Amino acid sequence: MKKLRLGILISGRGSxxxxxIGACQRNNFPAGIAIVISNKSDAEGLENAKKARIKTKVIQHKDYPDRETFDREIHNCLMSENVDLICLAGFMRLLSKWFVEKWPNKIINIHPSLLPSFKGLNATSQAIKSGVKVSGCTVHFVVPEMDEGPIIIQAAVPVLNNDNTETLSARILAAEHKCYPKAVEIIARKQISFSNQKANKQNNYTSRNSLFNPPID
Structure with missing residues (x-):
């Protein structure tokens, strides 16, 4: 089976x-990272990629007159590396409609909430302020509208009474680190189909158990 070639877009530490990277280093993982692109030259994630002997490139948005021109440069770079799937990993730029439509169902993003709840910035703060008892993370396909697009995988994380933004964010981030590689694997193994603008995974779950918070005895 040919491994899926990933292009990762970052802006910061790139956790x-x-x-x-860790997932792709496993022999049986069906994807490999072709290139890591950052819009910031000092992004910590670039060094992590270099340590793993992954090709990196800096394309700074400030060097381009508008968003679409910037996106075209990223597009050309990804095409030159024969990328199959783009993963947004803390990429703090909105992609233009032109770019997204060039890569239909080939861009995925991870968001720190159970979409469609708490879209946009400060999702964890939104969850804390709202008083929800469960939050989490979502990996979804990218469409021109922000934090929309078919959902691939979600993880539920309980919100504790003494949680603040930092403590809840840390637990959600731990869930993200499991969800993102799994989403890539699902796509690479062609275990997903589309109907009515939804992404449907084969063998969607193995347990019907529910998460209760607070717990029910």
Whole structure:
């Protein structure tokens, strides 16, 4: 089976990049990282990629007159590396409609909430303020509208009474590090199909158990 070639876009430390690097180093993982691109030259994730002997490139948005011109440069770079799937891993730029439509169902993103709840920035703070008892993370396909697109995988994380943004974010991030590689694996193994603008996975779950918070005896 040919391994899926990933292009990872980052802007900072790239902790989800590290999770993907670790997954791709497993012999049986069906994907490999072709290139890591950052819009910031000082992004910590670039050094992590270099240590793993992964090709990196800096394409700074400030060097381009508008968003689409910047996106075209990223597009050309990804095409030159024969990328099959783009993973946004803390990439803090909105992609243009032109770019997204060039890569239909080939861009995925991870968001720190159970979408469609708490879209946009500060999702964990939104969850804390709302008083929800369960939050989590979502990996989804990218469409022109922000934090929309078919959902691939989600993880539920309980919100504790003494949680603040930092403590809840840390637990959600740990879940992200498991979800993102799994989402890539699902796509690479062609275990997903589309209907009515939804992504449907084969063998969707193995347990019907529910998460209760607070717990029910």
């Amino acid at each position: 989800n990049l590290n999770a993907l």
